[in-house]
Amino acid sequence: xxxxxxxQVQRARQQGDYAxxxxxxxxxxxxxxxxxxxxxxxxxxxxxxxxxxxxxxLPALHGGVIAGFMELAAALHLLIGTGSPGVPKIIDFSxxxxxxxxxxxxxxRCQVCRQGRRVANVAITAWQSSAEEPIxxxxxxxxxxxSPGP
Amino acid sequence: MxxxxxxxxxxRFLSALRHCQVLAMNVHSASKDGITLMLPYSPQIVGNxxxxxxxxxxxxxxxxxxxxxxxxxxxxxxxxxPTLDLRIDYMHPAQPSKSVYGxxxxxxxxxxxxxxRGFAYQDDPEHPVAHVVxxxxxxxxxxxxxxxxxxxxxxxxx
Numbered sequence: 507x508x509x510x511x512x513x514q515v516q517r518a519r520q521q522g523d524y525a526x527x528x529x530x531x532x533x534x535x536x537x538x539x540x541x542x543x544x545x546x547x548x549x550x551x552x553x554x555x556x557x558x559x560x561x562x563x564l565p566a567l568h569g570g571v572i573a574g575f576m577e578l579a580a581a582l583h584l585l586i587g588t589g590s591p592g593v594p595k596i597i598d599f600s601x602x603x604x605x606x607x608x609x610x611x612x613x614x615r616c617q618v619c620r621q622g623r624r625v626a627n628v629a630i631t632a633w634q635s636s637a638e639e640p641i642x643x644x645x646x647x648x649x650x651x652x653s654p655g656p
Numbered sequence: 657m658x659x660x661x662x663x664x665x666x667x668r669f670l671s672a673l674r675h676c677q678v679l680a681m682n683v684h685s686a687s688k689d690g691i692t693l694m695l696p697y698s699p700q701i702v703g704n705x706x707x708x709x710x711x712x713x714x715x716x717x718x719x720x721x722x723x724x725x726x727x728x729x730x731x732x733x734x735x736x737x738p739t740l741d742l743r744i745d746y747m748h749p750a751q752p753s754k755s756v757y758g759x760x761x762x763x764x765x766x767x768x769x770x771x772x773r774g775f776a777y778q779d780d781p782e783h784p785v786a787h788v789v790x791x792x793x794x795x796x797x798x799x800x801x802x803x804x805x806x807x808x809x810x811x812x813x814x
Contacts, residue, residue, distance in 0.1 A: 511705055511706060530705050531702070531703060531704075531705060531711075532699055532700050532701065532702040532703075532705070532711075533700070533701050533702060533703045533710070533711035533713055533714060535700070536678075536700045536701060537713070556674060557674060557675060557678045558674075558675050559673075559674040559675060560673050560674070560675050560676070560721075561673075561736075561738075562672050562673070562674065562805070563736070563805055567675075568673065568674075568675035568676070568717060568720070568721075569720045569724075569738075569739045569742070570675065570713070570714075570716050570717025570718070570719075570720040570721060571675055571713070571717060573713060573716040573717070573720060573742065574711065574712070574713020574714065574716055574717060575713070577711075577712050577713050577716065578703070578711065578713055581703075592704070592706055593703065593704045593706070595746075595749065596712045596746050597745075597746060598743065598744060598745045598746060599712065599716065599743070599744045599746075600741070600742070600743040600744075601741060601742055601743075602740070602741045603738065603739050603740060603741065603742075606738065
């Protein structure tokens, strides 16, 4: 399992095909996150899925799913973008909900604001209709696994 | 498990939230002093296939729901209260194969905003997996559709 995971991380990095890697993460399959490379950036997509609805009145996506999507996007962004041997561990996560997440596709993009040897700070923006109108912004700190030295 | 009006209202509210049903979340206890939800361990919420540890996102869903539902404990009538912001500090990874409990309470209620805080734990509430603070907006009782929903949560037949 562990070797397979490493192999899929390598393959994702080299070939820009992330589906097989995401298949190995149960929570990624549960919410249905997708990932693609757009020019030099990773774009994450959460297709509309009834199982992700929280508020049945609007209907709106569950705030926790939006958070989970953004947190997972940040972890994957680091996993794919850095030489991290395993899934980075989350230290803290803070998010601001700006608009209701409607029952439609959601997108997210991440930016590594600072990457030290042990800790990384990542900013995440999520939107639906246009990137200029985010539904939520978040920032997270992750503990990086130190790669074995040479 | 205690039975009281807040507990029953909370149980009906939770059963209306689809994603919480998918996660098989349930109300462990609820009173005027706060609410505790339970998230059972399940292979589908694992975030790290190498360790079997559940993903922070599932924990965030638990705590967002717990903090949001803590408003039911203090408001005399149901109001729609969307989350303004949420912050989670992860103390240590949750142990695989064990349920996670999420406790939340309101520590300040104003006319527009409700401040909540809580923590997630497994065996020992003194040894939390995560600490949480969340702020919620009070939208009042007049939001479209909320009257029927409020009635359903009270246990009224439509």
